[in-house]
Amino acid sequence: xxxxxxxxxxxxxxxxxxxxxxxxxxxxxxxxxxxxxxxxxxxxxxxxxxxxxxxxxxxxxxxxxxxxxxxxxxxxxxxxxxxxxxxxxxxxxxxxxxxxxxxxxxxxxxxxxxxxxxxxxxxxxxxxxxxxxxxxxxxxxxxxxxxxxxxxxxxxxxxxxxxxxxxxxxxxxxxxxxxxxxxxxxxxxxxxxxxxxxxxxxxxxxxxxxxxxxxxxxxxxxxxxxxxxxxxxxxxxxxxxxxxxxxxxxxxxxxxxxxxxxxxxxxxxxxxxxxxxxxxxxxxxxxxxxxxxxxxxxxxxxxxxxxxxxxxxxxxxxxxxxxxxxxxxxxxxxxxxxxxxxxxxxxxxxxxxxxxxxxxxxxxxxxxxxxxxxxxxxxxxxxxxxxxxxxxxxxxxxxxxxxxxxxxxxxxxxxxxxxxxxxxxxxxxxxxxxxxxxxxxxxxxxxxxxxxxxxxxxxxxxxxxxxxxxxxxxxxxxxxxxxxxxxxxxxxxxxxxxxxxxxxxxxxxxxxxxxxxxxxxxxxxxxxxxxxxxxxxxxxxxxxxxxxxxxxxxxxxxxxxxxxxxxx
RNA sequence: GCGCCCGUAGCUCAGUUGGAUAGAGCGUCGGACUACGAAUCCGAAGGCCCAAGGUUCGAAUCCUUGCGGGCGCGCCA
Numbered sequence: 001x002x003x004x005x006x007x008x009x010x011x012x013x014x015x016x017x018x019x020x021x022x023x024x025x026x027x028x029x030x031x032x033x034x035x036x037x038x039x040x041x042x043x044x045x046x047x048x049x050x051x052x053x054x055x056x057x058x059x060x061x062x063x064x065x066x067x068x069x070x071x072x073x074x075x076x077x078x079x080x081x082x083x084x085x086x087x088x089x090x091x092x093x094x095x096x097x098x099x100x101x102x103x104x105x106x107x108x109x110x111x112x113x114x115x116x117x118x119x120x121x122x123x124x125x126x127x128x129x130x131x132x133x134x135x136x137x138x139x140x141x142x143x144x145x146x147x148x149x150x151x152x153x154x155x156x157x158x159x160x161x162x163x164x165x166x167x168x169x170x171x172x173x174x175x176x177x178x179x180x181x182x183x184x185x186x187x188x189x190x191x192x193x194x195x196x197x198x199x200x201x202x203x204x205x206x207x208x209x210x211x212x213x214x215x216x217x218x219x220x221x222x223x224x225x226x227x228x229x230x231x232x233x234x235x236x237x238x239x240x241x242x243x244x245x246x247x248x249x250x251x252x253x254x255x256x257x258x259x260x261x262x263x264x265x266x267x268x269x270x271x272x273x274x275x276x277x278x279x280x281x282x283x284x285x286x287x288x289x290x291x292x293x294x295x296x297x298x299x300x301x302x303x304x305x306x307x308x309x310x311x312x313x314x315x316x317x318x319x320x321x322x323x324x325x326x327x328x329x330x331x332x333x334x335x336x337x338x339x340x341x342x343x344x345x346x347x348x349x350x351x352x353x354x355x356x357x358x359x360x361x362x363x364x365x366x367x368x369x370x371x372x373x374x375x376x377x378x379x380x381x382x383x384x385x386x387x388x389x390x391x392x393x394x395x396x397x398x399x400x401x402x403x404x405x406x407x408x409x410x411x412x413x414x415x416x417x418x419x420x421x422x423x424x425x426x427x428x429x430x431x432x433x434x435x436x437x438x439x440x441x442x443x444x445x446x447x448x449x450x451x452x453x454x455x456x457x458x459x460x461x462x463x464x465x466x467x468x469x470x471x472x473x474x475x476x477x478x479x480x481x482x483x484x485x486x487x488x489x490x491x492x493x494x495x496x497x498x499x500x501x502x503x504x505x506x507x508x509x510x511x512x513x514x515x516x517x518x519x520x521x522x523x524x525x526x527x528x529x530x531x532x533x534x535x536x537x538x539x540x541x542x543x544x545x546x547x548x549x550x551x552x553x554x555x556x557x558x559x560x561x562x563x564x565x566x567x568x
Numbered sequence: 569g570c571g572c573c574c575g576u577a578g579c580u581c582a583g584u585u586g587g588a589u590a591g592a593g594c595g596u597c598g599g600a601c602u603a604c605g606a607a608u609c610c611g612a613a614g615g616c617c618c619a620a621g622g623u624u625c626g627a628a629u630c631c632u633u634g635c636g637g638g639c640g641c642g643c644c645a
Contacts, residue, residue, distance in 0.1 A: 518608095532604045
């Protein structure tokens with residue numbers, strides 16, 4: 001509806017220009033359509049006349065009046081008013097809203113999705129954890145944010161691939177091998193020492209036990225070969241475990257990209273050659289440096305150490321080159337906020353490869369605090385935070401949270417706040433099956449609509465085919481507001497996709513359910529306002545609206561990857 | 569010291585990329601069930617939008633400075 005209005009305003013402005021009486025700038029500015037906070041200001045408003053009047057040096061109200069006079073498609077509008085300093089306020093006729101309901105029901109499960117007019121080939125890369133331990137809650141947030149952003153982009157009409165970059169090369173993996181080896185020696189009753197920067201968590205013990213039953217004491221000596229073997233074994237097992245956790249979250253990747261495989265295929269050397277060829281790499285102090293400073297980074301960075309080993313950045317340059325070589329026109333990376341300092345150098349890498357660094361967008365997810373509420377003797381509620389720190393082994397494991405709160409609640413909580421804000425994850429609240437849990441509030445709304453539709457069927461109340469006549473009884477303010485709300489789902493999805501911000505969709509769902517509950521509740525006081533009321537014509541129209549509400553809620557929940565139960 | 573994020577109701581957070589009288593949930597107080605599902609709804613109280621300047625018809629939103637909190641700043645990943 002917003003988009004339609006936008007094009008009508010545009011047509012009006014163009015016809016003003018054609019009339020020759022107004023010297024409108026060319027090109028015209030973007031026409032923003034807004035939702036007035038107060039209903040007296042109409043269903044929609046535009047501020048474009050105020051913006052234009054400034055540059056044209058004319059009276060904004062006079063311009064607004066001219067736009068209103070020239071407005072096409074007046075039949076849809078109950079009123080078009082000039083207000084305040086130059087707002088143009090639109091109020092639609094009920095019949096115009098009825099078309100929205102028809103449209104939603106016609107589109108069904110596709111309602112909210114855009115036709116792929118200008119599809120980009122996009123890679124969303126997320127999770128990308130080292131296979132050196134279980135996922136913790138921070139990874140979980142990244143996983144869900146990435147997954148939902150990928151879905152949003154698909155719904156916005158793009159061609160999207162979800163990829164997990166497996167950091168299975170380098171020092172971390174060596175540490176893993178050495179740590180497992182230490183545990184292995186421990187099981188053998190030999191003296192052992194977990195490396196200083198190794199992995200101290202208990203989760204390595206079962207892996208060591210497996211190796212013990214396989215090899216006995218044959219591998220007691222820490223040869224480089226043995227460490228490498230243990231590292232490969234551990235990385236494989238831990239990656240399996242990571243995938244189990246992702247599956248429990250409902251996160252499914254399309255593709256995995258192994259750093260080790262890329263190294264072995266010569267990808268890193270190849271990328272370095274390319275940059276040497278274009279003069280972005282120079283030797284200094286026995287190492288090789290990437291000229292990232294002249295491409296926007298704070299300083300230059302080492303890519304080949306003085307001992308000849310490449311750095312993590314070298315791999316990452318190669319990996320991003322690899323993604324671009326595979327034909328992706330947009331790269332979206334979901335990273336934990338602790339990696340923010342890394343953005344500039346990877347963007348510099350993209351630029352050094354001769355491409356627009358704007359092709360790479362990085363979404364940073366801020367820290368997750370898992371909190372548990374404790375009520376003291378004064379009734380004061382305190383949130384106890386559990387800090388996560390992977391190295392020390394006392395982190396909050398994602399799996400524990402999923403097992404406790406469930407998949408739906410975990411996903412919902414991870415996307416309900418802006419990724420830029422730190423998140424307090426209240427496990428007690430997430431598992432609560434009650435009204436103060438926002439997940440259940442939304443799901444209950446969906447189940448309740450389903451219940452009405454079910455009751456209608458049981459009672460033999462027919463739902464007519466959607467048509468202007470069948471929908472004509474929908475004239476109540478609550479009903480028209482509800483239509484406006486659910487009709488905005490496509491805009492909400494577009495907006496979320498464009499901004500890479502899923503949380504707006506959560507607010508849409510919450511707001512829609514609240515409006516539905518309020519509408520429903522009016523029927524308790526006045527039976528003539530019930531969906532299943534005596535007047536079967538009205539009942540039919542309201543059942544059509546209920547179906548459309550159900551569809552909007554179900555589609556929104558589907559994008560979030562949260563189930564839409566028919567009963568609870 | 570430098571960089572990024574955050575600062576909005578008692579608490580947790582939205583705020584449609586600069587619009588009209590700043591919103592929601594929780595919590596508090598007061599109401600509505602012989603039910604189209606009360607896992608709900610209605611109402612009340614609660615604000616110097618961290619501070620000070622600036623930009624303009626108009627600022628929670630943009631700019632500058634400062635304050636407070638978080639996270640980073642390696643030839644680690």
